[in-house]
Structures are given as structure tokens and as C-alpha cells.
Amino acid sequence: MASTSHLNTLFIGHHRLHFESLDSTNNYLKELIGKKDVQEGLVVTADYQTSGRGQIGNTWASEPGVNLLMSVFFKPHYLNASHSFYFNMSVCLAVADTLNFFHAGFQVKWPNDILFDGKKVCGILIENSLMGKNIQHSVVGIGVNVNQNIFDKNTNKATSLRQILGHEVEMRYFTNKVLEMLEKRYHQLQRDRYGLLQDYFAFLYGYKQTVAAFINGKKVMATIIDVLADGHLKAEINGKTELFQFKEISFEL
Known part of the structure; x- marks a missing residue:
């Protein structure tokens, strides 16, 4: 069990499981959920992932032991699936x-990257599981490049x-800060979705x-004008407003 001090x-x-290596922290947590009752807020971390995944099948590569590779279990039962992207915004x-x-x-890059x-x-x-029209769990x-200093030339x-900082960051301190911010934004999701949306736009x-x-x-020039509760992106292109799902539009960096 990993330390939760400070x-x-x-x-x-409050409950954490840490491993030197997993195929994927998300996969491990999903398998655990299928076997037993899991408490909301459980955190699974690993020093290395052999099959880290990103949005819609993309891979996530990380140097062993220097980055945050983490999965967290939530039960936002109150959230209708058609409004699920508010949860993405909070994370x-x-x-x-x-x-x-x-x-x-x-900055946040739609749908789920930080730049x-x-x-x-x-x-x-x-990854959401549904019960009826609402999210069950x-x-x-979350994969963050924290202390990695060398990246593949490609x-x-x-x-x-x-x-960015020019020095290493203590991993436990960084992890705890992420968990604290997750809880803060999770509470905001429940009480102030309008404020959450405005904060999201400020960083988008x-x-x-x-x-x-x-x-x-x-290649086109696009201006984001809205993100809907279900995750669709509304953008203006050549004077026309268009609606996009994940993968239908990508942004050049």
C-alpha cells in the first residue's frame, strides 16, 4: 500500500495500490472492479506500463519510474451519460x-490532453460504465510526464x-497534489457545472x-466556439459552424 502522508x-x-509494472493501470483497476466491491477514490499507480493507452486506442509511452502513471475510481451516479463530458472537464x-x-x-487540448x-x-x-441513462462508475x-528528461527523437x-522547471519534482508530493485537485474539481462538478465550464474554456x-x-x-484554420455536455466540439471553419466528435478533428501543435 502506497503512502498517503500529507x-x-x-x-x-485514502486507499492506494502501487506496482513496479502493470500492462495498464486502467486495465488492472477494471479487472479489480469485476472481482470485488471497490471503494470510490481508490488509486492504482505503477512505475511502468507495458501497454499504456490513450484516448481511443492511442498508446502512451513512458520512461520507467519517472512519471505519474495512475488510475482513480469514481462513482458519479448522479451524472447522466449525455452530460458525461463535464466529468472529463473536471479531470x-x-x-x-x-x-x-x-x-x-x-492548457487543455480537447478532448483529454494537457499542453x-x-x-x-x-x-x-x-472509461465510463453505464447503468441505465447514468454513469455507474x-x-x-492519468499519465503525466513529470521527471522524464529524454524523449524519443520522434x-x-x-x-x-x-x-519546464529545470529540476526534478518529488513524485509523492506531485501525486498528492493531483489527488487533491481531483477532489476539488469533483466537488465543483456536483455543485457548479456552469463555473466548471467557464474554467474549462479559460484553459482550452x-x-x-x-x-x-x-x-x-x-489542414484548415479553426476557431473553437463551444464544447457540448456530451463532448462534441463546435468550431467555426471558413465562416461555417460545424460539430465534431472525437477523432473527427485534430489540432496541429
């Missing part, structure tokens, strides 16, 4: 809050908190700004 939360992270904002605590300038100066620092994978996978669009890359994007391999 953790200031009501329930998130993205929590990670952005944490990173901006250390250094200003981090600094156009380079990816964090990827988030949220959620497994939230990964020129990635950076780490260490590279391309919101009310014209940026380069790709649609079906074609």
Missing part, C-alpha cells in the same frame, strides 16, 4: 490546476514538468482563437 482529501487516495482541469501550481502556462507551449505533458483516458487514467511534441487551447487543425487529413 494528503489533504476527504476520500480520494482535465484538476491536472491543469496541479501543473499550473508549479508553473503557469499549461505546455504546444507540447504534450499529459494524456487522460476516462468511471476509471480515470517525439518532438512532448515535454515534462522537469524540463483554441477557444475563441484561430488555430491550425486537420479534418480528414486536410
Whole structure:
């Protein structure tokens, strides 16, 4: 069981499981949920993932032992599936809050990445299970480049908190800060979704700004004007407003 010292939360992270290596923290947590009753707020971390996954099947590569590889279990029963992206917003904002605590300038890239100066620092994978029209439970996978200093030469669009700050960050302190921000934003999700949405827009890359994007391999200039509760992105392209699902539009960094 990993240490929870200096953790200031009501329930998130009070129970943790840590492993040197897993295929995926999300996979492990989902398998655990299938075998036993799991308490909300359980955290699974690993030093290394052999099959880390990103949004819609993308892979997440990480150097062993230097980054945050974590999954957290939530039960947002009150949230209708058609409003599920509010939960995504709360998670993205929590990670952005944490990173901006250390250094200003981090942004959210729709749907689930965190950027600094156009380079990816964090990827988030949220897997929801439904009961009727509502979310039964959620497994939230978070991968943050914390202390990695060397990246594959083909990964020129990635950076780490260490590279930005110029020094290493104590991992337990960073992890606890993420968990505290997750709980703070989770409570906001329950009581103030309008405020959550406005905060999300304040950190959203391309919101009310014209940026380069790709649609079906074609480069266009797009301006994000809204993100809907179900996750659809509304953007203005060549004077026309269009609606996009995940993977239908990507943004050039």
C-alpha cells in the first residue's frame, strides 16, 4: 500500500495500490472492479506500463519510474451519460490546476490532453460504465510526464514538468497534489457545472482563437466556439459552424 502522508482529501487516495509494472493501470483497476466491491477514490499507480493507452486506442509511452502513471475510481451516479463530458472537464482541469501550481502556462487540448507551449505533458483516458441513462462508475487514467528528461527523437511534441522547471519534482508530493485537485474539481462538478465550464474554456487551447487543425487529413484554420455536455466540439471553419466528435478533428501543435 502506497503512502498517503500529507494528503489533504476527504476520500480520494485514502486507499492506494502501487506496482513496479502493470500492462495498464486502467486495465488492472477494471479487472479489480469485476472481482470485488471497490471503494470510490481508490488509486492504482505503477512505475511502468507495458501497454499504456490513450484516448481511443492511442498508446502512451513512458520512461520507467519517472512519471505519474495512475488510475482513480469514481462513482458519479448522479451524472447522466449525455452530460458525461463535464466529468472529463473536471479531470482535465484538476491536472491543469496541479501543473499550473508549479508553473503557469499549461492548457487543455480537447478532448483529454494537457499542453505546455504546444507540447504534450499529459494524456487522460476516462472509461465510463453505464447503468441505465447514468454513469455507474468511471476509471480515470492519468499519465503525466513529470521527471522524464529524454524523449524519443520522434517525439518532438512532448515535454515534462522537469524540463519546464529545470529540476526534478518529488513524485509523492506531485501525486498528492493531483489527488487533491481531483477532489476539488469533483466537488465543483456536483455543485457548479456552469463555473466548471467557464474554467474549462479559460484553459482550452483554441477557444475563441484561430488555430491550425486537420479534418480528414486536410489542414484548415479553426476557431473553437463551444464544447457540448456530451463532448462534441463546435468550431467555426471558413465562416461555417460545424460539430465534431472525437477523432473527427485534430489540432496541429
